[in-house]
Amino acid sequence: MSRAGEFCETDKGGVYRAIAERRDVRSGFLPEPLSEPVLLRLLEAAHHAPSVGFMQPWRFLVIRSRPVRMRVHEIFIETNRAATKTYAGAQAAQYASLKLEGILEAPQNLCILCDPENERGHGLGRQSMPETAIYSAVCAVQNLWLAARAEGVGVGWVSILDPDALKQMLGVPSNMVVVAYLCLGYVDSFDVKPELERLGWEQRIPLENVLRLDHFDQPYFPEETTK
């Protein structure tokens, strides 16, 4: 039987380039807002994520209002105050020196929500792993992130936020889940390496150390010692 074709080298190269050059951006956002067509292309990319049972449980809350972003930033400050206390010594100093969000600098933020028990999709695929509804919304984040990189738009994911405070402030119904809070905007540059790698906070793990074959105890490359 004939095999469905792969992409041509140029199209394939674009995909791998976006994957390799995508960065979590926390600084260097420029004040110019995204044009409406660019923002809608990014949201369409997110909307074309896979979803369990084709339920499309994501909701996209675009935040352009500066007063709203200022209130989100206050939630960040409060949440980060608690997080900072979990570090000590040199690590505490390094943590305090990190720029961890661009809520006010990025002219638009995006809160990606999930309605995990929505009847769309008729429950298909959700009986044994109901968490796949939320995972569908995470796939939407990653689609948007890669499309944004191709558009020259920086994206930073801020997880140092109290999700309950955020929901209350944004009027999100109680049955919905805050999956991701993103800062989006044009940037002055993209780092060659992830910032946390460049600053020595954490190193990249060699791929072979996270691979297994047929059973969790079996390394993928028998000659390697996996960690």
Place this chain on the structure above:
Amino acid sequence: MSRAGEFCETDKGGVYRAIAERRDVRSGFLPEPLSEPVLLRLLEAAHHAPSVGFMQPWRFLVIRSRPVRMRVHEIFIETNRAATKTYAGAQAAQYASLKLEGILEAPQNLCILCDPENERGHGLGRQSMPETAIYSAVCAVQNLWLAARAEGVGVGWVSILDPDALKQMLGVPSNMVVVAYLCLGYVDSFDVKPELERLGWEQRIPLENVLRLDHFDQPYFPEETTK
């Protein structure tokens, strides 16, 4: 300040093409296994996903063994028996007619796991939203899925599996989470539309119906009625 560039039109086109043409594939897998270089490119793509605190909590368990896949298939049969009972009437008949997995046809399966409390990343970003560790592994799934589409490789996500039975069978430590079970292989074709859309199980929601602006109660396009 100068703005970081977007991709050229050809590279950008590759990214949007992968997002638009990616499909959840359950049938049409061909028996020829993926070559090692192709499989490793897909795994490298997954390994370059974003991760909270750069913790890289994913573990990739490649399953090529047919006996192992047969046991996974038995878990699917058992789990799907329970799922089938939740439908009645015409919907039950339609559900029973759907092909929901390619565990045995796809010459390689991939179980994506997460070690959500690993000390890598030193907890950065995980105090208030610890679920972002698992979300990082989901981003790895989506990176792999898009790269696979570019390579002409079909991917099907099987969520109709009892994760505890799967963990026990594959020897996965209790502290790890089964995030996704994927079937990977060359295919005879890619559907133009999602199969569940084509078969009428569910429809695509118009983008504007999932958009909000600045507050959950505020539609993005004021003239539209959102649902």
